[in-house]
Amino acid sequence: MKKLLASYGRDDEFRAVAEQIILEEEQKNNRVLARTLRKTLDNAQPATPAPRALAPLIPFPDAASDFVERIEPQHNKNDIVLSDENVRVFVDLMHEFRRGDEIRRRGLDVRSKLLFCGPPGCGKTLCAEVFAAELGLPLYVVKIDRLISSYLGETAANIRKIFEFARKQPCVLFLDEFDALARSRDDTSEHNELRRVVNSLLLFIDRIRPKGFMIAATNLDQSLDPAIWRRFDEVIWFDKPDRQMIERFLQLKFKNVALDFDPLAQAGKLEGYSYAEIERVCVQAIKSAVIHRRRTVREQDLRRAIADEVRRRSGRARLKASD
Structure with missing residues (x-):
């Protein structure tokens, strides 16, 4: 609270401290209070114009709004049908997130990088939305089509901005059609620029420790580079329903x-x-x-x-x- 009062008048710093308070309330499972605080913060008028399509919470890299869009969840856990195995995994992940500070104090990592695999139409995107809603975290969807640039070297720079955003902003960052970025480097049909993108992507995933979750989803898991798999804390499979x-x-x-x-x-x-x-x-x-x-x-x-x-x-x- 002292930090919050001391930062009054400096919009970016004030919002960063406020977001930290909200995150702590979420981790204490005070979800009603956290959502009320977040709504109040989102509706507040910033001293300087906020970037388009992004909630004015904390500072993030320039031009991140070109690649990230905030989505308001429209569904909850009662709107989705998951296998018993996947329900157990997601419940465990939520418990782990809420006890994150205790886990880190013991020198252990909190699982925060998830890979969703399965055929189209089997609930990957909906699950990311429901997961974010259950955690009380904002959901940001990466615009893969804008992220991939025709200019040499620019795609890797764009990816860096996205990962820097996820490092600072407590959220669920969702990358659909992940195979467009992480295609196997052994694929002879791909040119050298995309191979360099995969190299950069591997490095970014290795280094990032999201304050929330990074979720990548693909319908073409067989096309992913073999080195991608071990970079994720969990791989969750979405099959057609029985x-x-x-x-x-x-x-x-x-x-x-x-x-x-x-x-x-x-x-x-x-x-x-x-x-x-x-x-x-x-x-x-x-x-x-x-x-x-x-x-x-x-x-x-x-x-x-x-x-x-x-x-x-x-x-x-x-x-x-x-x-």
């Missing part, structure tokens, strides 16, 4: 919808589909009832939506075969 998880997901999607049938009877037809595909089926079934001005969703609506998804899949299969 029958039990599909049933839980259907219950979740239809929980506030009037039905005249049991959707779980159709769960077997959705095995092998991703969460994104199953969600599209559920939404289409609900829209069918709205279009026909019915108050309830019928089994026929769900059957037709499943048939549409089968048709959609067969079209993609034909495209792959022609390639």
Whole structure:
């Protein structure tokens, strides 16, 4: 509190101290107080204009706002279905984060660098959002397309800015499509510049000790450079849901919808589909009832939506075969 009062009038320093107080409250599990303080801090008018798309919390490298965007979580733990194994891992990570100071005092590292792997549509991005919300940390998403530059040497410099930001700002920093940066250096189709980017990336990941979490996600884990894997504290796999998880997901999607049938009877037809595909089926079934001005969703609506998804899949299969 003395530091906070002493820094009054120096906006950057004042916000850095305030953020430290908020982080301490989060680590004490005083989440309601921490969220109230963070909201108050975010809504405060800074003495100098804040960078676009970033909350004015603490100083960060120039032009970081070109590559990072703050996302307000719209979901919570009740909106996601995870395997029991992944639930256990995430609960352990949250406990470890909240006891971070005690762990560090014993000379031990806190796990903070996570790699999410799995096919598209299986919950990697949603999980990062829910994880940030549960921890009470701001979620920042890296704009990979802007990060990768056509100018020689500039991509590595851009990555440095992102990692410097994560080092200073307590947050969940999410890098989707991570394979675009970390592609194997043995890939003969890649040019020397991208190999140098991977070399820099390995060095940055090694050195960073985030105040929150750095999460990288990929659908193409087989394309990652072999040296990437050991740089992460945890590798978490997101697979397509099994029958039990599909049933839980259907219950979740239809929980506030009037039905005249049991959707779980159709769960077997959705095995092998991703969460994104199953969600599209559920939404289409609900829209069918709205279009026909019915108050309830019928089994026929769900059957037709499943048939549409089968048709959609067969079209993609034909495209792959022609390639």
